[in-house]
Amino acid sequence: MLTAVSGIAQFSFRLGLPWLLRRYPDRALIGIAAAMLACSYLLLVGSQALAVFLVAQLLQGGGRALFWTASQTHAVRGPGSAVRAVASVQVLGHMGNVAGPIIAGTLASISLEAALAVGVAVSLVSAAASLGLRTLAPYAARPASTGTRIWRRPGVDVACWAGFTCGGWTALVGSYVPVILQGAGLPPQVVGGLMALAEIGAVAAGLMLIRFPMTSAPRVIAAAIAVLGLGMSALPLASGFVPLAGLVIALCGASAGLLVSMGPAFAAQSVDPAEQGDAIAAVGTFRSAGLFLTPAIVAAGIAVVTVRVSFAAVGLALAAPAGVGFLRRRVAATRASVS
Secondary structure (H helix, E strand, O other), X not given: OHHHHHHHHHHHHXXXXXXXXXXXXXXXXXXXXHHHHHHHHHHHHHOOOHHHHHHHHHHHHHHHHHHHHHHHHHHHOOOOOHHHHHHHHHHHHHHHHHHHHHHHHHHHOOOHHHHHHHHHHHHHHHHHHHHHOOOOOOOOOOOOXXXXXXXXXXXXXXXXXXXXXXXXXXXXXXXXXXHHHHHOOOOHHHHHHHHHHHHHHHHHHHHHHHHOOOOOHHHHHHHHHHHHHHHHHHHHHHOOOHHHHHHHHXXXXXXXXXXXXXXXXXXXXXXXXXXXXXXXXXXXXXXHHHHHHHHHHHHHHHOOOOHHHHHHHHXXXXXXXXXXXXXXXXXXXXXXXXX
16 A cells, blocks of 8 residues: 555656646756655654655655656756666666665664665755756747647657556566566575566666667667567566576566666657657656556456466566557558558
């Protein structure tokens, strides 16, 4: 329930981000996001009552939504490749995902309050650091409407599905993936090592984008969606064989790493500059939807089939749009050649 509160808060905040990005500089939103995270930790240092937890989760979800969208809009508005800029932000984020639990886990052996206090300190340093970012004006007013909602625009639609798929994987890798691995009889140490491969794959993909930014974004995004979805569907079968399970998880992690960087950058490049904030916020909204809808769908499937079958079916469903898009392009190309 507490995790769902954070997810709903994140989803809700993203809906209002286009409005905020037109009224406040993105560096101000980054600073506010860091301050919200500091407050969420600080509340729990003082009390662990249920009501306090709920408020802390609301602040955390809202802060994460503000931070990721504002940091991505700030990155794509700089000089050079938008994909490379977003990938740089994401790689450092993945490094934080690795370092944070290690540091917090070590400090938790002393006290949970000590771990939370470090979270407060890091967040306050981040809030102060946001003052050193480039000063960019808020986005201009939205141009005249084209009659098509932002998430249905060519390019943005692909990026939004990339965001949903990536969000789904992120949620499942922290919930049902360990369940499937443990159900295959793997010891906890092996499960932990395999889980780390997902993050390592994402970091490797981000580093590759920084060094060799992709030039054919639609095809790469479609391929990454297909690999991620098919990899998820194959994981229950591969879970009993550690090397194969590790390969599948690493490939899924790398695909997610490509999607989380290329999706927002491609969406921003597909619209008018004044609508970049709207496009990136739309991708983030779809990612948030994937974060809480995908595990819920797997859970609903368990009422009818086993967790392994339900998980595999969701993976195939996530991969399907990439295949449908490929077939549509092939049909269009065939018709064009005939005409």
